[in-house]
Amino acid sequence: MVSKTEETQLNRLENQVDNGGGGTWEYICLVRKLKVRRSDKVLKHGLSILNDPKKRSALGPEEWTLYEQVAIAAMDCQCLDVAKDCIKVLQKKFPESKRVGRLEGMLLEAKGSWAEAEKAYSSLLEDNPLDQVIHRRRVAMAKAQGNISGAIEWLNKYLEIFMADHDAWRELAEIYLSLQMYKQAAFCYEELILSQPTVPLYHLAYADTMNSPYNNNGSRSAKKVLYTLAGLENLLTAKKYYASTVDLTGGKNTRALLGICLCTSAIAQLSKGKNKEDKESPELQSLAATALEKDYKQRASDKLSLLTSALRSLKI
Numbered sequence: 673m674v675s676k677t678e679e680t681q682l683n684r685l686e687n688q689v690d691n692g693g694g695g696t697w698e699y700i701c702l703v704r705k706l707k708v709r710r711s712d713k714v715l716k717h718g719l720s721i722l723n724d725p726k727k728r729s730a731l732g733p734e735e736w737t738l739y740e741q742v743a744i745a746a747m748d749c750q751c752l753d754v755a756k757d758c759i760k761v762l763q764k765k766f767p768e769s770k771r772v773g774r775l776e777g778m779l780l781e782a783k784g785s786w787a788e789a790e791k792a793y794s795s796l797l798e799d800n801p802l803d804q805v806i807h808r809r810r811v812a813m814a815k816a817q818g819n820i821s822g823a824i825e826w827l828n829k830y831l832e833i834f835m836a837d838h839d840a841w842r843e844l845a846e847i848y849l850s851l852q853m854y855k856q857a858a859f860c861y862e863e864l865i866l867s868q869p870t871v872p873l874y875h876l877a878y879a880d881t882m883n884s885p886y887n888n889n890g891s892r893s894a895k896k897v898l899y900t901l902a903g904l905e906n907l908l909t910a911k912k913y914y915a916s917t918v919d920l921t922g923g924k925n926t927r928a929l930l931g932i933c934l935c936t937s938a939i940a941q942l943s944k945g946k947n948k949e950d951k952e953s954p955e956l957q958s959l960a961a962t963a964l965e966k967d968y969k970q971r972a973s974d975k976l977s978l979l980t981s982a983l984r985s986l987k988i
Contacts, residue, residue: 674706674708678706681702682703682708685702686713689713689717690713696720696721697721697731699713699717700714700718700738700741703741704737709748710745711749712749715742718742719754721738722735722738722739722742722758736762736765739758739761740758740762740771740775742758743755743758743759744775746758747779747781747782750782752779752782755775755782756779759772759776762775763776770796770799770800770803773792773795773796774796776792777789777796777806777809778809781809781813781816786813789809790810790813793806793810802833804837807826807829807834810830811826811830811843820847820850820851823847824844824847827840827847828844835863836867838864838868841860841861841864842860844860845857845860845877848860849881854881854882857881858878858881861874861877861878861881864878871920872920872921872928875913875914875916875917875928876913876914876917876927876931878910879909879913879917879931880910880931882906882907882910882913883906883907883934883935907942908935908939910931910935911931911932911936911939911956914929914931914935915928915932917931918932918960918963924967926964929961929963929967930960930964932956932957932960933957933960933961933964933983933986934986936956936957936960937957961983964979964983965980965983
């Protein structure tokens with residue numbers, strides 16, 4: 673994830689380069705380092721260096737890295753002839769390179785030659801079954817074809833090998849959520865929380881998943897309170913993870929505070945005050961409501977009355 677400082681630095685340098693102020697190579701290197709998408713800029717400014725023999729030779733070994741970066745940017749921009757030319761240069765320099773082989777597969781993808789791309793990737797994986805990039809390319813290829821079940825299958829196979837890839841777990845969770853497969857999505861967030869217990873985003877996402885406002889058929893019920901559709905056990909779990917999100921963020925996560933209020937109200941309706949696990953709910957709910965009102969007074973005073981009305985409807 674790019675920090676605000678890094679984003680500011682990138683934007684400043686990009687503006688400088690766009691206005692002819694120099695720093696083109698530094699900009700391209702920063703884009704690569706931060707792993708951000710600036711394909712049109714990389715293509716334009718990268719070619720300005722590659723097409724100038726003097727500038728290109730000054731790069732030394734980094735020249736080949738630039739060819740690779742420009743090739744990928746060209747594919748993103750559908751400038752396939754440029755990508756093909758860059759890959760040809762790299763093929764000539766590194767005729768047996770698996771890294772160049774991956775670029776060839778990506779070019780086949782960009783052309784929509786899915787079967788040929790899969791064949792190329794399968795061949796590369798025979799030589800190196802642990803090639804992480806190729807495994808991810810298979811996922812991307814399935815998604816590009818609209819094959820969501822295929823993307824799920826490839827992601828699960830990928831995560832059997834690369835279990836520590838947090839981005840892959842999040843991607844899989846988001847796919848499951850889009851299909852309203854909440855149990856599977858919850859499992860993904862459980863894995864993320866186990867590996868990174870201090871990241872509030874995962875606690876919040878897990879709470880939202882357990883709190884899904886859908887029934888088993890994926891349809892909304894107009895006759896029931898939104899959050900009671902998750903079931904009592906899931907609501908209790910969701911409330912705990914909303915609370916942990918509040919704790920990890922120093923009480924500054926509005927969504928988690930509201931989640932506590934909604935969950936506690938729904939739990940009270942379902943348990944009718946008899947649930948032993950929920951003895952402290954009124955106090956927690958009151959604290960969350962107070963924090964919400966304070967936050968709204970500071971940031972969104974014009975909406976404070978709406979919040980107050982909503983909290984009153986929850987009998988807070």
